[in-house]
Amino acid sequence: MRLSDLQNKDVVDILTGERIGNVIDVEIEGTTGNILKMIIYEKKGFINMLRGGEEVMITWPQIKKIGTDVILVSRNI
Numbered sequence: 001m002r003l004s005d006l007q008n009k010d011v012v013d014i015l016t017g018e019r020i021g022n023v024i025d026v027e028i029e030g031t032t033g034n035i036l037k038m039i040i041y042e043k044k045g046f047i048n049m050l051r052g053g054e055e056v057m058i059t060w061p062q063i064k065k066i067g068t069d070v071i072l073v074s075r076n077i
Contacts, residue, residue, distance in 0.1 A: 009022070009066070009070055010071070011038070011040050011070075011073060012071070013075050015075070015076060020056060021040045021041045021043055022041055024039050025039040036060055037060065039056070040055065040058055
């Protein structure tokens, strides 16, 4: 899987069903090449739309499932 494949998926919190945003980057561990974190561009509400979104870090243990269209995460870890 490539970063561009991840960037096309919506990131959704499995506990609330809320769409968090889209992957804009990943943090990779230098020696193993494992993904440590996904950096999500979060858009919420009309006001934030005008100001732009914020970046949210999702750690690898928070990622529950990477599907064909959606990445499911649990932010309560």
